[in-house]
Amino acid sequence: MRVLGLTGSIGMGKSTTAKLFAEAGVPVYDADATVHKVYEGEAVPAIEAAFPGTTFDGKVDRAKLSAKVVGDAEAIRRLEAIVHPMLRSYHQKFLDDAERSGAPVAVIDVPLLFETGGDKRVDAVVVVTTSPDIQRERILARGTMSSEALDAILARQMPDEEKRKRADFVVDTSHGLDPVRARIHDILDQVVKMPPRRI
Structure with a gap:
């Protein structure tokens, strides 16, 4: 089984791309959703003990x-x-289950994949991108973030250009869903032929 790391800066269309991988029958692990899960479950007592009142x-x-x-x-x-x-x-557990199910490819969706060294634990990296204008427009249209807050987040993330340079595959979400679906099928065809790389 090959493991694809899926990443991309805020507003690039990563969540939509993850859904389209799932739609193509690929098991997808959502790192953010797992954080939410432990923050509502087993991590609570230890976090309260370490950071009282949180x-x-x-x-x-x-x-x-x-x-x-x-x-x-x-x-x-x-x-x-x-x-x-x-x-x-x-x-x-996700990787073990995917392997047992016979899936040829599994996707790990991690926003800060490069920043946390996660790219060493996958066989190939997919970076989701769009133009800076579309990115800003998408995020501000949500109405949940100011322009200043967005700038602060972008300052903490690796620049998109650097991510694209380090990617094995780039998915551009600027032109709607159909080109993204086609690109996903290309990636799935190619990744199974690649040598395994994860540590």
């Missing part, structure tokens, strides 16, 4: 937790030491 009603209050850890490298390390082992077990 949970409410049996769930992590992400805004309060964020206020305590953002900009504090030591706090981020403590949080990661709690959450990462839990996420790894979900990730491994």
Whole structure:
């Protein structure tokens, strides 16, 4: 089985691309959804103990937790030491299940794939991209983020140009869904012929 890492900056169309991989019959692991799951389950007691007042009603209050850890490298390390082992077990179970099901390809959807070294744990990387104008338009159209907040997020992410340089495959979402579907089928045809690479 080949494992594809799917990544791309905010507003590039990564979630839609992940859905289209699933539509093509590929098992897809959603890293963000798994974080939500542990923040509503097994991570809650340990996070409350390490960061008192950051949970409410049996769930992590992400805004309060964020206020305590953002900009504090030591706090981020403590949080990661709690959450990462839990996420790894979900990730491994997903890969084991996909392998057992006989899937030729599985997709790991991770927003910060390069930033966290996740590209070493996959056989090939797919970067989802669009033009900076379309990206900004899509995000601001959601009405949940200011232009300044968007700039702050983009400043923390690896630039799109750098991601595209490091990708094995690039998916451009600027022209609607049909070209993306066609590109996904190309990628699936090619990746099964590639040598395995993950560590």
